[in-house]
Amino acid sequence: MRILHVDTGRQMRGGQWQVLYLLGELERMGHEPVLLARAGSPLLERAAERGFEAQECSLVAVVRCSAGADIVHAHDAKAHTLAIAAAGTPLVVSRRVAFDPKRDILSRWKYSRVARYLAVSRFVGSKLVAAGVDEKRISVVYDGVPLLEPKPPAGLILTPRFSDPLKGGDLLGRLDLPVRQSDDLLSDLPGSRLFLYLSRSEGLGSGILLAMSAGVPVVASDTGGIPEVVIDGVTGLLTRNDPESITEKARLLEREPELAARLAQTARKRIVREFTIERMAEATVAAYRECLA
Numbered sequence: 001m002r003i004l005h006v007d008t009g010r011q012m013r014g015g016q017w018q019v020l021y022l023l024g025e026l027e028r029m030g031h032e033p034v035l036l037a038r039a040g041s042p043l044l045e046r047a048a049e050r051g052f053e054a055q056e057c058s059l060v061a062v063v064r065c066s067a068g069a070d071i072v073h074a075h076d077a078k079a080h081t082l083a084i085a086a087a088g089t090p091l092v093v094s095r096r097v098a099f100d101p102k103r104d105i106l107s108r109w110k111y112s113r114v115a116r117y118l119a120v121s122r123f124v125g126s127k128l129v130a131a132g133v134d135e136k137r138i139s140v141v142y143d144g145v146p147l148l149e150p151k152p153p154a155g156l157i158l159t160p161r162f163s164d165p166l167k168g169g170d171l172l173g174r175l176d177l178p179v180r181q182s183d184d185l186l187s188d189l190p191g192s193r194l195f196l197y198l199s200r201s202e203g204l205g206s207g208i209l210l211a212m213s214a215g216v217p218v219v220a221s222d223t224g225g226i227p228e229v230v231i232d233g234v235t236g237l238l239t240r241n242d243p244e245s246i247t248e249k250a251r252l253l254e255r256e257p258e259l260a261a262r263l264a265q266t267a268r269k270r271i272v273r274e275f276t277i278e279r280m281a282e283a284t285v286a287a288y289r290e291c292l293a
Contacts, residue, residue, distance in 0.1 A: 121225025144280030150215025
């Protein structure tokens with residue numbers, strides 16, 4: 001299959017990493033991925049560096065490149081709007097956000113043009129159903145992450161650096177914990193003693209998956225799709241979004257290193273079983289084939 005991917009993200013966030021991982025795995029599987037991404041974006045630069053067929057995104061480029069594609073896959077809301085111009089080619093849209101879809105006339109028309117939605121979690125899928133999308137047009141495709149090599153815990157408590165107010169970064173200043181904000185989780189996670197993921201609205205939380213892959217115990221907000229990954233007391237600890245609960249859960253794992261190690265070990269085993277890049281790509285291709293059947 002030749003698949004045209006459209007992504008308009010300005011930054012290299014979780015969704016853009018998933019696009020990059022998917023391009024590589026699709027190529028390995030024998031498919032022909034093509035990327036249209038925002039000019040100057042980290043995703044476009046990284047894709048080009050890795051030798052993928054990639055160019056700047058525009059309405060003209062979408063129309064031109066979709067002509068020879070079997071599937072058009074839009075990875076964000078603006079990409080979804082642009083991809084509607086690819087008339088005649090089945091449109092697949094990834095949905096990663098946890099907030100309710102808009103229900104105005106224009107939005108309903110936009111959603112009706114999609115052959116298949118790839119919801120990043122069951123929670124996100126339920127939001128689409130509540131907005132009127134037929135559940136037969138929704139596939140849940142969880143993120144996939146690389147398997148990182150666990151290291152003995154020695155570093156500080158790590159958390160992603162967030163600018164989105166819904167991500168709970170404002171809570172960090174109210175915690176009596178030595179928390180370090182990271183711009184590069186792939187490099188910083190191995191060896192961290194705890195991963196803290198705070199959010200008020202979350203489709204899934206790919207950073208959590210990376211921490212679990214690296215064998216780092218996780219404390220995460222009990223919201224959105226996060227509980228589908230962090231099973232409380234089994235693969236990590238869930239917390240309310242208040243300083244007292246967050247601090248209590250973090251200090252519990254620091255007081256009980258055996259508990260922290262057990263949670264981390266169970267979590268990594270779950271990553272190997274369910275959240276690899278290969279499984280993500282296989283589920284995505286299965287959804288493509290359903291659109292073409």
